[in-house]
Amino acid sequence: MIKPEDIQALAKRSRGKCENPECNNQGQEIHHIYSKQQYNRADRDELWNLALLCIDCHKEGKYSIHARKPGTRKNPFLDIYLKTLADKLKPKELRSKDKAPILIRLAKIRHNIYKQKIDSYRAMHNGLTPSKVAYRKQKEYKKNLS
Ligand SMILES: [Zn+2]
Ligand SMILES: [Zn+2]
Structure with a gap:
């Protein structure tokens, strides 16, 4: 469960914007940077693992992080960018354990x-x-x- 205070902190961190550095849209959806399969722990929902994205960069656009729609492509660069960000934001004590x-x-x-x-x-x-x-x-x- 994502804590309400983390949603607030996320909006503050991103200034309400999509966190794709190549995008200027408003942030609309919360993305889990490390997925359940990659990171199967309760603290998956913690602030450092969350990113605010617009609908296009998240799943609807032609070049998005999930690219679930037919005819769309995955954006591996955004994925790597957000994972690097998450690794930086992650509390030190979690870094070695995970x-x-x-x-x-x-x-x-x-x-x-x-x-x-x-x-x-x-x-x-x-x-x-x-x-x-x-x-x-x-x-x-x-x-x-x-
Ligand atoms: Zn997502
Ligand atoms: Zn975007």
Whole structure:
């Protein structure tokens, strides 16, 4: 839940304007700089993780941060700009701690890639895992020796 005092502070910080430095529109919507997937903690709703954007820069425009509409494109520069801003605004005591969830997420991604590789390997080797195939080869090799 975003605290009302944080909404006020956000309006003050941005002077009511869209926080995209390339934009002069009024700020209309609150954007979470780090998304739930990237930052799954209660303090996601804290001021440092919030940005005020206009509707166009947020999701409606041709070049927006979410680009959910067909025919629109993501604006990766705005995303990086806001993340740099959030990292600066983030209280010091949080900076080192929040690396852990990111590392856990990376480990999960690597694990999923590994699992996919194993699955495609098994599909090509009668459902056998690489270690099983290696074991069988070794056994056969020994048999041929004797
Ligand atoms: Zn958003
Ligand atoms: Zn804007």
